[in-house]
Amino acid sequence: MGNQKLYKGSLQTIILKLLETNDKMYGYEITQKVKELTKGELKITEGALYPALHKLEADGLLDVEIAKVGNRLRKYYKLTESGSKETANKLEEMQEFLKTMQHLVNPKLSLE
Amino acid sequence: MKLTKIQIEELYKFTRKHYVEYYDVQTELVDHLANDIESICKENPSLSFEEARDISFKKFGVFGFMDVVQSKESQMTKKYFKLILKFMKEWFQLPKIALTFGLLFVFYEIQSLENAYEIYLSVIFGVFIIQLITVLLNRKKQQKKQQITKRRWLFESIIQTQGFGSIGLFAFYTVEFLLPNSSIAFSEMGLFRSVLSVFVITFFIIMSYISIVVIPKKATELLAETYPEFKLS
Numbered sequence: 001m002g003n004q005k006l007y008k009g010s011l012q013t014i015i016l017k018l019l020e021t022n023d024k025m026y027g028y029e030i031t032q033k034v035k036e037l038t039k040g041e042l043k044i045t046e047g048a049l050y051p052a053l054h055k056l057e058a059d060g061l062l063d064v065e066i067a068k069v070g071n072r073l074r075k076y077y078k079l080t081e082s083g084s085k086e087t088a089n090k091l092e093e094m095q096e097f098l099k100t101m102q103h104l105v106n107p108k109l110s111l112e
Numbered sequence: 113m114k115l116t117k118i119q120i121e122e123l124y125k126f127t128r129k130h131y132v133e134y135y136d137v138q139t140e141l142v143d144h145l146a147n148d149i150e151s152i153c154k155e156n157p158s159l160s161f162e163e164a165r166d167i168s169f170k171k172f173g174v175f176g177f178m179d180v181v182q183s184k185e186s187q188m189t190k191k192y193f194k195l196i197l198k199f200m201k202e203w204f205q206l207p208k209i210a211l212t213f214g215l216l217f218v219f220y221e222i223q224s225l226e227n228a229y230e231i232y233l234s235v236i237f238g239v240f241i242i243q244l245i246t247v248l249l250n251r252k253k254q255q256k257k258q259q260i261t262k263r264r265w266l267f268e269s270i271i272q273t274q275g276f277g278s279i280g281l282f283a284f285y286t287v288e289f290l291l292p293n294s295s296i297a298f299s300e301m302g303l304f305r306s307v308l309s310v311f312v313i314t315f316f317i318i319m320s321y322i323s324i325v326v327i328p329k330k331a332t333e334l335l336a337e338t339y340p341e342f343k344l345s
Contacts, residue, residue, distance in 0.1 A: 026143065027140065027143075027144050028143070028144045028147040028148060029147075045171065045172075045173065046144065046171050046172045046173075046180075047171075047172050047173040047175065047179045047180070048179075050140070050141075050144075050179070050180040050183060050184075051179050051180060051182070051183035054180075054183040054184050054186075054187040055183060055187065057187055058186070058187035058190045058191065064340065065340060066339075066340040066341040069143075070114060071115070071116070071117045071120055072115075072120050072139075072142060072143055072146055073139050073143065073341050074143050075139065075140045075143065075341075
């Protein structure tokens with residue numbers, strides 16, 4: 001398992017990207033999906049996931065939908081219009097970040 | 113294993129026991145715990161419901177549900193202030209802008225009176241008292257309603273009681289730091305401060321009116337908008 005701290009600043013981007021691909025998701029589903037995609041390398045903790053979702057909702061990037069599933073209520077999150085735009089921005093920023101890090105940690109490779 | 117209705121109820125009780133007072137926050141956590149408990153039990157069928165629940169709860173860390181509750185509170189408070197701003201904008205458009213100008217004019221004129229400072233203070237204090245009484249009355253009403261429905265909604269609580277506190281505090285700091293603090297200083301302030309104080313008191317009255325009258329009046333509508341589960345539950 002890698003250093004979870006390194007992923008911390010990217011939580012919002014990860015959530016937005018997942019919602020872009022999956023239309024609507026609920027909290028638990030997000031944690032499981034991340035685990036599955038990263039083969040257990042990244043585990044989003046519950047204590048970090050929900051505050052991040054609430055923050056994105058407060059900023060108007062996410063909208064919620066409630067559905068009755070079996071005997072309980074489930075809250076789904078999906079991107080709003082501005083959420084979709086922000087996802088594109090954040091992904092671009094992420095690419096830049098990855099590039100810069102590549103330059104820093106592996107200068108030889110990036111010169112080619 | 114699918115959790116039963118009784119077990120779901122147990123989870124609601126569990127969140128309440130761990131200081132999650134509001135139904136909307138509880139609902140999200142209950143679904144999360146339920147999913148996790150189901151998957152824990154699938155992997156390890158010998159565990160009891162309570163054991164699986166405790167394992168799942170531990171994943172929230174030492175502070176338990178506290179971070180989730182706090183983030184929800186700050187999200188809803190933000191929403192509340194956005195709402196106030198939305199209604200404030202109406203006061204700068206026709207026809208309400210006439211009233212805004214009226215208020216500004218009246219408070220500007222009052223400044224030429226000898227006891228202007230006392231009048232300003234009495235108005236601010238008067239509005240504070242009205243806020244306080246409204247909070248107390250609404251709290252009682254909410255408690256009664258909660259006894260019947262057994263549910264508390266965070267945004268409802270902000271609309272009916274908590275919101276005034278934030279506005280009161282905001283007004284307090286504005287008055288404390290922007291206005292002179294004695295009758296003599298008040299009568300001798302320059303044009304900038306005297307115009308500023310006219311705006312401060314007018315804004316305070318409009319904001320209070322919105323939070324005490326306008327928003328609570330639309331509460332049902334606003335809550336249905338905020339909580340789709342309002343209808344489902």
